[in-house]
Amino acid sequence: MQVIGLCRFSYPAEGGFQVGHETIEDRRRYLYAPERIEDRLRSFEAITLAGLRAQTDPDFTFVILVDEALPEPLAERLLALIQNMPQAVVVPWAPGPHRKVCQQVLNMARTDPAASCIQFRMDDDDTVAVDFVERLRADVKLVQPLCDANRLVTLDYNRGFVVQADARGLAAEECTLPYYPMGMAMVIAGGVRQSIMNFGHSKVAQFMPTVTFTDSPMYIRGHNAFNDSRQKAHVQPVRLPRADAATLAVLQNRFGVTEPEVRRIYGA
Structure with missing residues (x-):
């Protein structure tokens, strides 16, 4: 079963942001502000790609959605980061409605639209x-009757x-x-054109069966001053403790994220 991941790399969609902008050009200026985009490139290299490069099952497609007008120096840096990652595909796209564009991009990535696929997403x-x-494929087999009976399963x-x-290392x-x-992740039946991006993540249980697994840590949620959710007024700061030795070991073993590499990338 094909596994497809989607990452919107500072894509200036219409909608999809908690931060409001009057025009697409305003949004582009916000997204490509030097301090912000530098931080995104660093987090993408140090966090996002670390986990994806270390996958025990390398048979997946990772679609990176970017603005068709992404400045050339930024596009070159992004391409350099993924040059040795065969799963990664950069898709330039004109700004458009957030969910519709993401749905189109994910459907384009399906090698056989008539077959079921598994989709996931991340910032x-x-x-x-x-x-x-590896877990996605194994867990789909566990709930195969549920998937066979439904168009969509989360x-x-x-x-x-x-x-x-940051340059000091990791807080976690x-x-x-x-x-x-x-x-x-979402299991999409063959012939179904909807995607994981058609649904608000907190509302999926209103539209389809869901199965929750809670046995081991499976994700890193990045936190920084440039998170979209951090831009609203009166948002309370989140203070994370510096990662101790036990936490650093988990981050390395479970996600391929190491403090020396983070210091190198953020200290450059």
Whole structure:
């Protein structure tokens, strides 16, 4: 069964942001502001790609949705980061309605639209456990009768870590978050054109059966000053403790994220 991941790398969609902008050009200026985009490139390299490169099952497609007008220097840096990752595909797209564009991009990535597939999604500062793709295929077999009887089924992995990376290294805290985007996957039946991006992540249980697994940490939720959810007024700061030796070992073993590499990337 094909496994497809989607990451919107600072894509200036119409909608899909909690931060409001009057025009697409305003949104582009916000997204490509030097301090912000530098932080996103670093988190993408240090966190997102670390987990994906270390997958125990390398048979997946990772679609990176970008603005067709992504400035050339940024596009070159992004391509350099994934040059040795055969699963990664960069898809440039004109700004358009958030959910519709993501649905189109995911459907284009399906090698056989008549066959079932598994889809997952993440932001450019999130990642998944090194056995995530392997687990998806195994867990679909566990719930195969449910998938056979439904057009859509959500697999929810609710245990993970909130992590902040910086030049000092890693701050982190374990968490349990039900139905969060980076800890979810969706089984899409053959012939169904809907995608994981057609649904608000917190509302999937209103539309389809869901199965929650809580046995081991399966995701990292990236946290930083540039998170979309952090831009609203009166948002309370989240203070994460510096990662101790035990936490650092879990982050390395489960996600391929190491403090020396984080320090190198953020200290550059």
